[in-house]
Amino acid sequence: MPIGCLVFSVMLMQLEIILLSHLAMSWILCLLFLCYYSGGVSKPVIDLVNPQKKGPWGALSPIPENNCMAVNNQTGSIFAASGDSCAYCWDVEKNEIKMVFKGHSDYLHCIVARNSHNQVITGSEDGTARIWDCRSGKCIQIIDPQKDKKLKELFPYVSCIALDASESWLACGSGRSLSVWNLPACECVSSIMTSAAIQDALFDDNQVLAVGAEPLLSRFDLNGDIISQIPCAPQSLFSISVHPSGVTAVAGYGGIVDIVSQFGSHLCKFQCRGVQKGLPVQLI
Secondary structure (H helix, E strand, O other), X not given: OOOOOOEEEEEEOOOEEEEEEEEOOEEEEEEEEOOOOOOOOOOEEEEEEOOOOEOOOOOEOOOOOEEEEEEEOOOOEEEEXXXXXXXXXXXXXXXXXXXXXXXXXXXXXXXXXXXXXXXXXXXXXXXXXXXXXOOOOOEEEEEOHHHOHHHOOOOOOOOEEEEOOXXXXXXXXXXXXXXXXXXXXXXXXXXXXXXXOEEEEEEEOOEEEEEEOXXXXXXXXXXXXXXXXXXXXXXXEEEEEEOOOOOEEEEEHHHEEEEEOOOOOEEEEEEOOOHHHOOOOEEO
16 A cells, blocks of 8 residues: 555454555455564455446446445455445455445445344445345344434434444444444434544443544543543544454554554554555554
8 A cells, every 4th residue: 555545444353454445546455464573564365346337338437435344253254335325245255245235325434243133234424324134135224313302413424333242232423423322222322522523433341432533542431421532643543443452453544553552552553555566564
C-alpha cells in the first residue's frame, strides 16, 4: 500500500491481521501475516475484490468500495460491507463469494457477525441497521434509531455498530452519538454523546470503546461516562480491534496502525508502505 493510503478497518486474528484499504483505485481486503519476529515484514496472502456491475451496454461499473468487515472463524468466512448497498460473504479458502445480502437503499458503513445466531448485522447511510439470516440471505429485523424519540437529535446515517460478547446488546453509532440496544427486545436503553463523529466502536466487557474523527481512543461505561481517553498516532481513527490478550489495535489516516497494551501504554505503531510494489509493511 502506498504511503498516505487510508486503512479503513483492521481485524486481529491468531497470527494474522486483515487490513481493508484503498489501493490504486481499487478497494481490497488484504489478509496479512503479522510477523512479530521477522523485523515487522508482512506480505499479503490473498486479495478479495468486490464484483463489478454490468450496465445496459455491457460496461462495467467501478469496483465497489469496502467500508467495513467482519469474520466468522468457525466457517472461515469474511463479511464485507460495500458501497453498492450490499454486503458480501467471502469464502477465504475458495476465494469466492458465498452470499450477497441485498435490501439497504444506500451504501453500507459497517457490519458485524452475530455468529451464535448465524446472522450478520449491517449499518447503512439509509439510517437503518439490519439483521440478516446467513442461511437464507434475508433480512429478519430492521433497527431504525430515528424512530426512537430519545434519538431524534441524531444524524440519519448509521456509521458503526458493535455486539457485546453475549451478542444480545448492540452499540449503534451515528454522528456524535452512540446508542445501546437490547436486541431481544429491540429497545434502545441508553445514548452516549461524544465530542467528535464516531467511526468505530466495540464492547469490552461492560464498557464501550470508541474511535472517530479525533486522535483519541475513548472508553465509556454504559451510562455514557468517560472512563479513559488515550492519544493515538493517526489524526482520524477509522477502526479498532481488541485481541483476547487485551492488546488493542487502532487504524486510521496515513495508513498507520497503533498498538496499545491492556494497560493503556503504546507498544508500537506501523505504517503500510508500498505493498503494491512488493515493499514490506514497516514498523515505525
